[in-house]
Amino acid sequence: MSLSLALNPTLDATFAALADPTRRAILARLAAGEASVAELAEPFAMSQPAISKHLKVLERAGLVSRGRDATRRPRKLEAAPLAAANEWLENYRKYWEPAFQRLDSLLEELKAGEAKSRPARAAPRKPKRK
Amino acid sequence: MPKIGDLKVSAHRDTEILMTRTFSAPRRLVWYAWTKPELVRRWLLGPDGWSSALCEIDLRVGGKYRFVTRHEKGHEMGWGGVYREIAAPERLVSTEAFDQSWYPGGCVNTLVLTEQGGRTAMALTGRYDTREARDAALASPMESGVDASFARMEKVLAEIAANPARGA
Numbered sequence A: 001m002s003l004s005l006a007l008n009p010t011l012d013a014t015f016a017a018l019a020d021p022t023r024r025a026i027l028a029r030l031a032a033g034e035a036s037v038a039e040l041a042e043p044f045a046m047s048q049p050a051i052s053k054h055l056k057v058l059e060r061a062g063l064v065s066r067g068r069d070a071t072r073r074p075r076k077l078e079a080a081p082l083a084a085a086n087e088w089l090e091n092y093r094k095y096w097e098p099a100f101q102r103l104d105s106l107l108e109e110l111k112a113g114e115a116k117s118r119p120a121r122a123a124p125r126k127p128k129r130k
Numbered sequence B: 001m002p003k004i005g006d007l008k009v010s011a012h013r014d015t016e017i018l019m020t021r022t023f024s025a026p027r028r029l030v031w032y033a034w035t036k037p038e039l040v041r042r043w044l045l046g047p048d049g050w051s052s053a054l055c056e057i058d059l060r061v062g063g064k065y066r067f068v069t070r071h072e073k074g075h076e077m078g079w080g081g082v083y084r085e086i087a088a089p090e091r092l093v094s095t096e097a098f099d100q101s102w103y104p105g106g107c108v109n110t111l112v113l114t115e116q117g118g119r120t121a122m123a124l125t126g127r128y129d130t131r132e133a134r135d136a137a138l139a140s141p142m143e144s145g146v147d148a149s150f151a152r153m154e155k156v157l158a159e160i161a162a163n164p165a166r167g168a
Helices: A009-018 A021-031 A037-041 A048-060 A079-117 B027-035 B037-043 B131-139 B143-162
Strands: A064-066 A075-077 B008-012 B016-023 B050-057 B064-071 B076-087 B091-098 B107-116 B119-128
Touching: A009 A021, A009 A048, A009 A079, A009 B131, A021 A037, A021 A048, A021 A064, A021 A075, A037 A048, A048 A064, A079 B008, A079 B016, A079 B027, A079 B037, A079 B131, B008 B131, B016 B131, B027 B037, B027 B091, B027 B107, B027 B119, B037 B050, B050 B076, B119 B131
Parallel strands: none
Antiparallel strands: A064 A075, B008 B016, B016 B119, B050 B064, B064 B076, B076 B091, B091 B107, B107 B119
C-alpha cells in the first residue's frame, strides 16, 4: 500500500521542533507567559542569535508566534500544533494500552503458577539469597 | 518508583517512537511473555476484538517471527521480521514489517527490560527509516487493520472478476 494517509503536514515539523531539549525548555518558559528573545536567552548559557535560531524552528512549526509589542517583539506559545501532536500520541497510546493490560493479567497468572510450582520443583535457577 | 500500568508514548529523536511502561512482575517473566509464542499470542493483539491466528517465533539471531491477528469481523493483520540481537532477559532487537504497511520503509524495534524490586520497566523503541515514516506510523496504528480488510475485499473482487461465469 502506498502512503495514502492524509497526514497532518505540520505534525512532522512539530515533532522535529520538539526533539531538541533547548526548544522544549523555551516552550516551557513561554507556557508561563510571553517573553522577549533577551528574556528567553537569560536562563540558557546561550547567545541571543543561538536562541533566535531555535525560535525560528519553533515559529516554522507554528509553535511560537510574535506578539504585538513592536519594540520588545515578545514571543508567545501557540498551543494548537502541540494539542494536535498530543492527540496523535494519545491515539497511539490508546491503541496499545489494552494489549499491555492483557500482558498484566498474563504476568499475574505466570507469577501465581510459579509460586505454586516452586516448592514442588528443584530450583531451576540460582536460589534467591539476599 | 514509576506507577504500574501507565503507558507513555513519545516521539523520540527524529525517527523513533518510544513506549515505556512498568509491569508488576520480575523481568524473567516479562521476557517470557515477549518471546514464547504460546504467551505472546495471548496479549500482543492490539485493541479488543482481535485474536491470534498465527504466532511463530524462532528465537535466535537471524531467526524469524511471524504474527497474524484476526478481527472478529474477519479481517486480518499480519507482520513479521528477523531477530537481530538477543540478550535474555534484557534486550531484544528485531526488524518489523507489516503485510499491509501504512508507513513507508522498515522499522527496527528495541525492547529493553530493567528490573527493580521485583517490578520490570519496559522501554520499547521503534526506529523508522525516516521522520515521515515515523510520523505516519504514529499517526494511525489502526489504519493497518482497516487497510487489511480493504485488501481482502479487493482480492475477493479480483476472484469474482476472474470467474465471471460462476453461478451466473
